[in-house]
Amino acid sequence: MTTVGILSQNIGPHLGYYPGDFSQPFQDDANATDARSRKRMEPVIVSALDLKRLQQKLEGVGVEERIRQMQKEDREERYRLSKARVSRWDNTIAGQRRKRLQSRSDRLAAEEAERVRMDQEYAAEEAERRKAAIDRAKQLQYYQTDMVKNFHSKVVLFEALKERDMQVALKKERAELERKRDLEYAREEEPKAVAAKQAELQVQLEVRRRALQAQQDLLDQLRQKQAREDVEAEACRREAETLTRLDEEFKQKQKEAAAKQRSQRAILRQELLNMKEELATRNAADRQLDAEESRKADEWADRKRQQNIKKKERERTWFNESQRMRQCIGEQTAKEDALIDAKIDEAVAKAMRDREEKVKRQEKEAAEKKRRQADELTTAYKSHIRRTEIQRKIQKEQDQEELKEYVRLNEQATSERKVRKQELLRKGKELQDVHLREIALHTAQRAKDREEQLANDRATLAVHEHDDERLQAYMKSLAAESWAQDNARLQHYVHEETSKPKDQRPWRLADKHWVDTGKRLGLTSNKYHPMDVAGTNEICRGDFLSVVGKATSRCGSAAGGATVVCTPQPSASPANSRPASSSTIISPRTGGHCKQGRPAILERLPAVHV
Template identity: 30%
Template structure:
């Protein structure tokens, strides 16, 4: 419904009353009455219209608690914001306890960072030193491992044997030149002893001077430490005095803050007491107003009772007058009936005819109404039948659509099954291809492993050749150095002989260039000699004759 059709109430006057013209000095915009629309069915005579000032007063009295709470929250928020701003301002001041502590912490952090950098540098130097030690240890281990090789051991044994032979030759020569050597040796020892005595005296004097210098350094350090301790004590004393001064300032600030808080509490208490007094006054006024309203209601109720009593009395009076008038009318009618008794039959007949005409008219109207109802029933039945046919037709269409949907679903299912079978077939083909690829990869991997093994064997042969060349170079250096001083270098030449194993047999190139050794079949199991003797000739003769088992036993074969 449109707002213009609703009943409206204007603040300050009833509907239908004329508003007085505005005064000559004009009216403010806020004094223009507001318009409120009420729903339909509201009796405006039962609506209480209040002035705007009264309405504002009631609203303020109702919302005073919420506004007071909002004001208190705003004051708390303002104090908190002021406290945070004060903390932000004081945070970077250097002359406060917190600032000094922050400065000390910063200095300590810088000192720790510097110490950490020094420790990192020391750790780096230590890591480099340890890496060098590890490298040296690895080199020593490689050298030791190389020296533990069997051929190198035999070479060193041969070198030792060559050294022994050389020493034996030297001792033989020494026996011939022994007296002259001892005399020269004693003179040389005497010169060395005098040199050692002079050197020892120089070292003692140098140690004495170093001790004197060290003592002077220690005395200087002790004086410096004492002076530094006195400076630290003075600094600590100054810091203590500064802390005491700042503590007193802090206590004064705290005392001022407490006094300020106490004044605020007293002010809040006074305001609260005033508010409570205002609330009590407001309650008394409301109670007085309620009593006035009750008096008005009671006066209104009494007036209504009086009006009801007067209305009952007036109704009784009117009933009495009506009864008197009814009696007069009855008497008058009796007189009239006596006067008009003769024309009653005619009037009765006329009335009966009129009644019959009215009855006939009512009967015709009823029949027409019945026909109209039957017609409306037939039309309704036809509409219902038509609606039923349309519903059946719609149901058949829906059934056809459902059948088409089922057929489409079956078709989609069959296509999905076909796709599934095709996908499965493709997966099988893909799996076969993967298996074939895996077989090919396996074959290629086996070939690659064989090739790797062959490469490994070839690398082993190359490494063995390189080791052999290295050993031959090392042995050549030793032999060259020994050949300059020693006369008998046959043990070295024998140890340098090609072939690993140290045997007397042939060198097997296909087995890494080893030279196997054969043991004799006796208790010691010593190696067979490489020279021919009478026994070898005898074995040859036995082989030429017939005794092969004896020859096998002599050679050490066990099969």
């Protein structure tokens, strides 16, 4: 019961903090509900002290309660004073924390002030750099103007000429030094050259003497060689006579064998020619085969000739070795030739038999192929006749449909042309009224633009004069530089340019001088532009095209297939409220001529101006 009484009172800040409601005990929801239900069922036991306290509360505050309240107030006052005194101490946790927070705030304030100072310094430096960059950009932009670039090009030219003069002078000095050096070197080397020349003459004499001795030795060797060659020539002559006789005998045999081969080849070629004439209408395979056979025959003849050449070389070698070996080889060669000829004859006979069989087989295949082609051609022709009949019927039906569609489209186009013609006449009238209003507005605008242009021209002239003066100052400052002092051409040019009066100076900005825009565009001072005046006349006026540069022109095809032919008309002044008009003849497609007046078919239509 004591605990409940204490918790039901306000504890106060000097004892602690209770986050709940002091009037209610701290229990769980379920436990509190059960406890309340049980308390309602149980009887309440009140002690005498509690009963007395309740009675005092009902009757008023008693002495003890007042004492307790005074003690409580005294404790609270002492607590407040103690707290105020402790709050100023630095050796407490709160004091240390307060001190740290104060030092931190002071440090942050100092850092912020330093950052502000550095930002100001950086801003000042950035402004200086920006100003320097802007000045540099303006300077570079000024250097890119035509007058400064022209002056810079002349400065570069003068510097190049100056450098060239210096190089020419240096070249002359170097040439003179080189010539002097060569003379001194020649005087120093002259004794050495004389001694070297004498030594060279001695060497040449010794070489010539040795050459004469060598020539004498060679002459003796030649004489000995000539004697040996005479003896060898006699032996060779006798051997050559023997070889010639044997060679003639061998050639005679070769001629007989060649005559036999030529006769056989002629017979074979004649047969091949006859077969070629008979098989002229056949495929290219036969001709290729004949050519292949001829090539093989030629190759065989070539191989035969090569064999004969090799045999001759071999025989000559054998003749040099011994006469006996030559005779044996000749007999063996004759046997080999006989065997080769027999093999060739057998191969030719076999080729002839194979060719005859192949020709018969090809003739049979060609006849069968021709019969098949005839059957296919007959079938294809009949099919073509049937398809042609079907296509003719389909085409006839399509032509009838197209004719009907064309008649319908022609009627529709005729009605559309009539409507479009009426619409064009109405729009032409509206366009004429709008254009007349635009002319009046444009005249006033041109007068205003002329005044603005004059003001701009005066301002431009002032700018040009300022630029010219600035260029004069820049030229003088550049001529006063140390590197330009010794350049006579540059100094003379700057003096000439800066000493001229303003009225005698050439215009430095040729591409920016004042131009009479009216004269350049072909305008007059009191009249409207002819091209605009031409647009105030009738639709498709020829005068408009003549202003562009054509004397006469056709405006193109009008609706309905007609051609609008335009003729030049005299231009009108914008002072007139209604410019002079002339009619335009719309000629048919077959032709027509441009003339004044309106045809009878158009007399009922009102005059239209644009």
